Amino acid sequence: MTVAVADAFRDWLACAVAGADSRAVRAAAATEDDVTVLGTAGHVLDFDDTYEPGLAHLSAAVAPAALALAARQDAPVGALLDAYAAGVEAMAALTAASHPALYDGGWHPTAVGGVLGAAVAAAALLGADARTAGALALLRAGGLRAAFGSDGKALQVGLAAADGVRAARLAAAGATVGASAVERGAAGFEEAFGATFASTAESERPSAFDELWIKAYPCCLQTHGAIECAVQAAGRGVTLAGPRLRTVTIVVHPVSRRAAALDDVTDGLAAKFSIPYCTAFALRHGRAPARLEDFAVVDGGVRADARRVRVVTDETLLQSEAVLVHETASGEIEVARVEAALGSPQRPMSADQLGEKVRALTGARLDALLDDPARPAADVLAVVLDAAAQAGAGPRGAATPVPS
Numbered sequence: 001m002t003v004a005v006a007d008a009f010r011d012w013l014a015c016a017v018a019g020a021d022s023r024a025v026r027a028a029a030a031t032e033d034d035v036t037v038l039g040t041a042g043h044v045l046d047f048d049d050t051y052e053p054g055l056a057h058l059s060a061a062v063a064p065a066a067l068a069l070a071a072r073q074d075a076p077v078g079a080l081l082d083a084y085a086a087g088v089e090a091m092a093a094l095t096a097a098s099h100p101a102l103y104d105g106g107w108h109p110t111a112v113g114g115v116l117g118a119a120v121a122a123a124a125l126l127g128a129d130a131r132t133a134g135a136l137a138l139l140r141a142g143g144l145r146a147a148f149g150s151d152g153k154a155l156q157v158g159l160a161a162a163d164g165v166r167a168a169r170l171a172a173a174g175a176t177v178g179a180s181a182v183e184r185g186a187a188g189f190e191e192a193f194g195a196t197f198a199s200t201a202e203s204e205r206p207s208a209f210d211e212l213w214i215k216a217y218p219c220c221l222q223t224h225g226a227i228e229c230a231v232q233a234a235g236r237g238v239t240l241a242g243p244r245l246r247t248v249t250i251v252v253h254p255v256s257r258r259a260a261a262l263d264d265v266t267d268g269l270a271a272k273f274s275i276p277y278c279t280a281f282a283l284r285h286g287r288a289p290a291r292l293e294d295f296a297v298v299d300g301g302v303r304a305d306a307r308r309v310r311v312v313t314d315e316t317l318l319q320s321e322a323v324l325v326h327e328t329a330s331g332e333i334e335v336a337r338v339e340a341a342l343g344s345p346q347r348p349m350s351a352d353q354l355g356e357k358v359r360a361l362t363g364a365r366l367d368a369l370l371d372d373p374a375r376p377a378a379d380v381l382a383v384v385l386d387a388a389a390q391a392g393a394g395p396r397g398a399a400t401p402v403p404s
Contacts, residue, residue, distance in 0.1 A: 004209040005085045006370050007351075008049055010358060011214050012059035013067075013369075013384065016042035018292065018361035020388040024151035028158055029388055035118075035165050038064030038384060039158030043110070044151070045292065046272050047218035047361075051208055052320060052344070054095025054109055055221075055255065058208055061114025061161040062087035066121040067384075069165055070377035073125055077380065078373030083124035085209070087164075089200045090134065091117025092208035097198035100255060103145070105194050108153070111143020111160045112193065118164025119171075128172035131199070135179035137167035138189050148220070149262050149270035214354060216343040217290050219272035222256035224341035225322030226275050227289065230282030232336035233324050240283055240305040247308050249332070250279055251323040254313040264307065268295035279324070280305035292361075320344065362387075 019041040043060040070080035095113040119137035140163040143156040183197040340346035
């Protein structure tokens with residue numbers, strides 16, 4: 001277990017505890033097993049980590065699978081984190097090799113790759129063959145970008161996590177499948193998804209934990225550059241309220257526009273995927289929308305301002321880079337450019353900043369929870385399930401436990 005692994009898991013855990021109080025989690029708790037509930041809770045805020053090489057949230061499906069199964073297996077935190085790390089690396093290899101093909105095809109890489117990552121993590125805890133588990137999991141791969149801005153985005157990740165655990169249990173019980181055919185054969189993963197399969201052993205990239213983006217803002221990663229541009233511009237006097245200002249233009253990479261494709265939004269969940277709304281918020285308030293309550297509801301004034309924010313694309317920009325240009329009566333002026341926002345591998349959050357994020361989401365509930373590798377993983381699971389119960393997602397245990 002490394003500090004980076006523990007930090008990434010702690011970040012996801014904080015998101016899951018805070019996300020337990022959501023409509024999607026209550027629905028999952030009423031109908032699905034613990035893995036689906038955990039996966040939905042950890043992703044519903046869109047505050048969990050992102051892996052830019054694959055544009056996927058690596059912990060989103062892997063962490064809930066590892067946590068729920070480790071608790072059922074009476075495994076300790078050390079084994080939980082080892083399994084989680086194995087699943088994250090497997091998912092990273094697949095999504096990086098398949099980017100941007102999955103995204104361009106309308107797939108949600110977090111759900112598509114998450115089912116495999118969850119299976120690899122679960123296989124490590126069950127002593128099952130990881131490749132067989134992963135191939136069985138790919139039979140259930142799916143998830144659409146069309147769900148962005150709705151409960152469906154988090155739910156399809158929770159369902160992917162549960163399917164990954166199911167695949168690992170099947171492998172542990174002796175089920176087989178032609179792994180090579182599923183991965184790269186005719187009508188297999190590559191052909192069906194228009195993607196590229198890669199295993200951890202085949203990946204030439206650094207550890208996924210070295211390239212993980214721990215989010216500073218609870219919204220789509222591809223809005224973060226625009227947000228920071230707007231904060232800088234606000235500090236220089238740019239405002240959408242001025243009579244002389246005509247429009248503000250945000251320039252982003254085409255991938256960013258596809259990820260954050262919503263413009264005129266009417267609810268807080270959709271606002272997380274709106275570059276115009278997030279930009280207008282930062283210009284109006286002079287700060288990033290870094291608090292959960294910033295997306296609780298849509299602010300009418302911000303929504304009106306957002307109609308004066310134009311988004312254009314430029315393929316020469318970095319994938320998460322953003323440029324803000326404002327148009328006045330005297331012409332267009334570039335005001336701000338952000339290549340890598342806070343939380344990125346290029347500008348990582350400090351230990352203190354991560355601690356502040358975790359405490360803002362959970363209070364003291366996670367203090368020292370992962371420090372002892374011998375601690376039962378069930379203690380960690382209890383924290384999230386208790387949060388769900390307190391949020392009205394049903395009494396603890398109402399969700400069906402993942403089978404042993």
